[in-house]
Amino acid sequence: MAVRRALEATRTPMRAQEIHGDAARVVPGIGLATVYRALKSLIETGQVVPVELPGETPRYELAHPHHHHHFHCRGCGRVFEVEGCPGDLAALAPAGFSVDGHEVVLYGRCTECIA
Amino acid sequence: MAVRRALEATRTPMRAQEIHGDAARVVPGIGLATVYRALKSLIETGQVVPVELPGETPRYELAHPHHHHHFHCRGCGRVFEVEGCPGDLAALAPAGFSVDGHEVVLYGRCTECIA
DNA sequence: CGCGTAATGATAATGCATTCTCACGTAAGA
DNA sequence: TCTTACGTGAGAATGCATTATCATTACGCG
Numbered sequence: 001m002a003v004r005r006a007l008e009a010t011r012t013p014m015r016a017q018e019i020h021g022d023a024a025r026v027v028p029g030i031g032l033a034t035v036y037r038a039l040k041s042l043i044e045t046g047q048v049v050p051v052e053l054p055g056e057t058p059r060y061e062l063a064h065p066h067h068h069h070h071f072h073c074r075g076c077g078r079v080f081e082v083e084g085c086p087g088d089l090a091a092l093a094p095a096g097f098s099v100d101g102h103e104v105v106l107y108g109r110c111t112e113c114i115a
Numbered sequence: 116m117a118v119r120r121a122l123e124a125t126r127t128p129m130r131a132q133e134i135h136g137d138a139a140r141v142v143p144g145i146g147l148a149t150v151y152r153a154l155k156s157l158i159e160t161g162q163v164v165p166v167e168l169p170g171e172t173p174r175y176e177l178a179h180p181h182h183h184h185h186f187h188c189r190g191c192g193r194v195f196e197v198e199g200c201p202g203d204l205a206a207l208a209p210a211g212f213s214v215d216g217h218e219v220v221l222y223g224r225c226t227e228c229i230a
Numbered sequence: 231c232g233c234g235t236a237a238t239g240a241t242a243a244t245g246c247a248t249t250c251t252c253a254c255g256t257a258a259g260a
Numbered sequence: 261t262c263t264t265a266c267g268t269g270a271g272a273a274t275g276c277a278t279t280a281t282c283a284t285t286a287c288g289c290g
Contacts, residue, residue, distance in 0.1 A: 016247075031269040036248065052169035054218055057247065071208055074215075082208060086201035089221060093186055093197060096226035100189075103169055103220045106204060111211035131277075146239040151278065172277065 002027045003038040004047070013051040013059035013070065013079045053079065053105055069104040075113025082106060118153035119162070128166040128174035128185065128194045168194065168220055184219040190228025197221060 006022035007014060014022070020035045039060055042048035051059045053072055059079060071080040082104075090099035121137035122129065129137070135150045154175055157163035166174045168187055174194060186195040197219075205214035 029269075031271095033249080033270080034268060037267090054167035054169055055173070058170070069207070071212060071214075073212075080209065080212075084207045086204060086207070089201060089219065090223075092184070092199045092201070092219075093221055093223065094195065094226075096229070097186060097188075097195075097223055098229055099186075099221050099223040101222040103218075103222075104204065104207075105218045106208055106214050107216040107218075108205075108208065108212055108214040111209075114211070114213055144239075146241095148240080148279080149238060152237085 001038050001042075002030060003035055004042060007048065007060065007062050011062070012081070013061040015057055015059050019060065051079070069106070071106040071108065071110070073110040073113055074107055075109050078110065080110065116153050116157075118150055119157060122163065122175065122177050126177070127196070128176040130172055130174050134175065166194070184221070186221040186223065186225070188225040188228055189222055190224050193225065195225065 002023040003019055005026060006019050009022065016032070016035055016039065020030070020032050023030050023035060039048060043050065047063055048060050049063050051061050051070065053070065067085055069082045069085060071082050073080070085104065089102045093099050118134055118138050120141060121134050124137065131150055131154065135145070135147050138145050138150060154163060158165060162178055163175050164178050166176050166185065168185065182200055184197045184200060186197050188195070200219065204217045208214050
């Protein structure tokens with residue numbers, strides 16, 4: 001499927017629109033509806049996961065086995081994966097709260113946008 | 116202003132709808148438009164800051180001088196403030212990237228929802 | 231006491247991502 | 261070759277938060 005190939009090519013979380021644009025380069029005339037249909041089934045089969053950042057429309061990336069977070073470039077707006085994760089986040093929560101997950105988003109500029 | 120008072124009362128980030136509901140208890144018949152107008156001016160004067168969590172509609176909280184993050188309860192959906200912050204997040208970014216900010220969101224259950 | 235200005239409430243309009251509709255084309259099967 | 265069922269593209273429809281519109285109201289001030 002062209003949608004899957006587009007995601008594999010960039011290896012970075014993409015918006016539905018961007019996926020549509022990339023997929024259209026491979027399959028001209030592909031409809032946006034088809035992209036959403038494909039994403040839906042890829043998500044259901046666990047091959048793709050949605051990535052939501054604060055104040056942004058959802059993006060989609062290939063499913064990964066390992067825990068990771070994201071970096072959002074203020075210059076180009078692209079999102080990159082970030083390996084690693086600060087441990088001990090649960091300790092920050094107020095007493096009596098149970099923590100079962102977390103999200104970390106870094107903001108700044110990627111190498112290209114610093115130049 | 117009733118909007119400001121509603122935010123002061125709960126001290127927790129609220130959605131526009133929730134603020135409207137609370138404010139209506141003080142000023143019956145207040146319109147949603149007025150809430151948005153008030154929020155807009157409060158934000159412009161720096162008294163209120165918008166809080167955006169992944170996949171959620173924006174919330175608004177009173178401006179704070181100190182750095183903090185948020186805890187999102189999976190039970191009641193409420194958002195709480197979290198003091199403190201794991202340092203050294205910039206080290207996680209790929210080489211050559213500059214980090215100038217970050218967001219951390221904890222997920223779990225608040226004391227009330229654990230019971 | 232009367233007018234003008236600015237704020238207000240109700241509601242319509244907007245913007246946007248996502249989903250639905252549906253006629254059409256295609257490919258597999260008989 | 262004919263039939264049938266499914267996937268597709270195009271565009272309309274939906275849902276939702278936010279913003280604009282606009283007639284009305286209240287208040288300040290002359």
